[in-house]
Amino acid sequence: MxxxxxxxxxxxxxxxxxxxxxxxxxxxxxxxxxxxxxxxxxxxxxxxxxxxxxxxxxxxxxxxxxxxxxxxxxxxxxxxxxxxxxxxxxxxxxxxxxxxxxxxxxxxxxxxxxxxxxxxxxxxxxxxxxxxxxxxxxxxxxxxxxxxxxxxxxLICEKSLFDERDAWQADSANKLTLFRSLGLSGIKADDKIVSLFSYETLALEGLCARWQASSSPVHLLVPKGRSLNSLASYLPKAPADIAAGEQFCQGALTIHILPMTDQTGYDRLLWSADFNIIRGEDSFLRAQWAGRPFIWHIYQQEEDYHLVKLEAFMRLYCDNLAPEIADCWKNLNLAFNQQQADAVQQHWQNIESFALPLLAHAKQWPIDALKxxxxxxxxxxxxxxxxx
Known part of the structure; x- marks a missing residue:
């Protein structure tokens, strides 16, 4: 042959x-x-x-x-x-x-x-x-x-990907240039950046309530799509009437509406955020390669089988994490996937105290996962x- x-x-x-x-x-x-x-x-x-x-x-x-x-x-x-x-x-x-x-x-x-x-x-x-x-x-x-x-x-991973990511993340000017190219304004290099690409869930209201009351600015970057349906109470008009480039402020939280981007642009967006909330398979893996903490909003299946898949991944991901950090991250992901708005607020507050070790783990995970x-x-x- x-x-x-x-x-x-x-x-x-x-x-x-x-x-x-x-x-x-x-x-x-x-x-x-x-x-x-x-x-x-x-x-x-x-x-x-x-x-x-x-x-x-x-x-x-x-x-x-x-x-x-x-x-x-x-x-x-x-x-x-x-x-x-x-x-x-x-x-x-x-x-x-x-x-x-x-x-x-x-x-x-x-x-x-x-x-x-x-x-x-x-x-x-x-x-x-x-x-x-x-x-x-x-x-x-x-x-x-x-x-x-x-x-x-x-796992799909281009040979040059990690070097490109590291070069991008080494200079904060890269992310600020990206944000300007996407029509976003008012974001400073040290502000908290969260990217969002999820299905509809009540858990988002819990997170937004937490971010709104934050002592420092939080910028939520959201593409037009299903995620906006869960943010209706934080928007002044219907999601269908919102255009890319618009932004809405409530307290410390600013919601920025993103235009659709190509795959290279999406990778750079994930690299530029401090925390990523993602769904699906492609975004799920690219969020891991970004070397940033994340929530995986897994597609819901009958008899909650999606939670079996989520648990299987979390066991692997948390294998080298200290038990108290692993439990905190797992609880956050489970609460988000079970639409528990109050619980997700509390778990987010808990995870903020583990920000540095969780980030270190997120940076090491791609190396370990790729084998x-x-x-x-x-x-x-x-x-x-x-x-x-």
């Missing part, structure tokens, strides 16, 4: 409402193209939504190449010919078109078929990573499981081994 470097990889992704699936897939595609010189073809079903995080994308073009990646419009049925390459990746069980599966199965040398799954810290990930599932036609689909252990598929090998590297190794 051909080497992965001599034939292209196809990656199929369906865009969902929070951009997490396409965010992860686009980062992976760029990294594979840039760091491994792999010819990547990314098939996306909704280019208009994709353009929100990739402003240089032209959603009217059926095919275009950006940052070394060929981006094709995934229509049903396909109106661009699919030619099997070395690898076929089905991102997050997006369900490949029947014609793609039929062509792949009938190819003289079928592509290595992978299902890229969602990131999880749960123990079962190690046992499922790399397992084959025999498909009709006699070829296997392998489950590729991102994760935090050495036995998993790893020297990122997802793209492990994926390339997996493909090479499978194609021998």
């Amino acid at each position: 051909t080497s992965p470097k001599s034939s292209h990889w196809d990656i199929f992704c369906a865009v969902v409402d929070n951009y997490g699936d396409i965010g992860v897939t686009w980062r992976l595609s760029k990294q594979l193209a840039r760091e491994y010189q792999l010819p990547i073809v990314l098939w996306v079903d909704d280019l208009k939504s994709f353009a929100h995080i990739l402003p240089t994308l032209n959603p009217t073009l059926g095919s275009q190449t950006l940052e070394g990646v060929t981006i094709n419009q995934w229509n049903m049925p396909l109106n661009i010919d699919y030619t099997p390459g070395a690898v076929l990746i089905e991102a997050f069980a997006c369900e490949l078109p029947d014609e793609v599966k039929a062509i792949a199965k009938c190819a003289p040398t079928p592509p290595l078929w992978l299902n890229l799954e969602y990131l999880s810290a749960e123990d079962w990930v190690d046992g499922c990573h790399g397992l084959p599932s025999l498909q009709s036609g006699g070829i296997n689909k392998y489950f590729y499981m991102p994760g935090f252990s050495a036995a998993s598929g790893g 020297t090998t990122d997802l793209a590297t492990r994926l390339v190794q997996f493909v090479k081994k499978s194609l021998r």
Whole structure:
């Protein structure tokens, strides 16, 4: 079978409402193209939504190449010919078109078929990573499981990311320049900065009440979207009527409305904040790489299974933290995810007393979590081994 470097990889992704699936897939595609010189073809079903995080994308073009990646419009049925390459990746069980599966199965040398799954810290990930599932036609689909252990598929992280982050955070002028470019004003270098990208939750009212009564300025940076629905009592007009660039003050708290930004801009926003509140998978991991304390607002699932996922991650994240700090951070995350406005106020007050050791832990965590090998590297190794 051909080497992965001599034939292209196809990656199929369906865009969902929070951009997490396409965010992860686009980062992976760029990294594979840039760091491994792999010819990547990314098939996306909704280019208009994709353009929100990739402003240089032209959603009217059926095919275009950006940052070394060929981006094709995934229509049903396909109106661009699919030619099997070395690898076929089905991102997050997006369900490949029947014609793609039929062509792949009938190819003289079928592509290595992978299902890229969602990131999880749960123990079962190690046992499922790399397992084959025999498909009709006699070829296997392998489950590729991102994760935090050495036995998993790893975590997406570009090789230069930490150096770029450290250079950015070394000079406070960088964040102030970023804020000005986003249309934000009135922020000083030493002010408390919190970035917010969450689902709706009553817990936000508790935090805002705490920040409003703070003895020093707190700036809450919020993009237009679902988070604003939980801040209605702190806004002078309906969230739908609010525009990027507006700001609203109550006591020590100033709420700044952000414009949509690309992935590089969002990374820099996370690097520039003192604390990040994030949701989804892509933002969840990028907040960790920012080296700043954070709250993860995990997507709610039936029978509170999302709390099982949250607990699994918190056990890993807190492994090297002093018990009293670990308990405080866990309680804050749990209260936020259970919409406990009063409790989250108290836990935020408690966590402020642990600000320095929590920041030190947040800076060390990316180094420990990456375990020297990122997802793209492990994926390339997996493909090479499978194609021998």
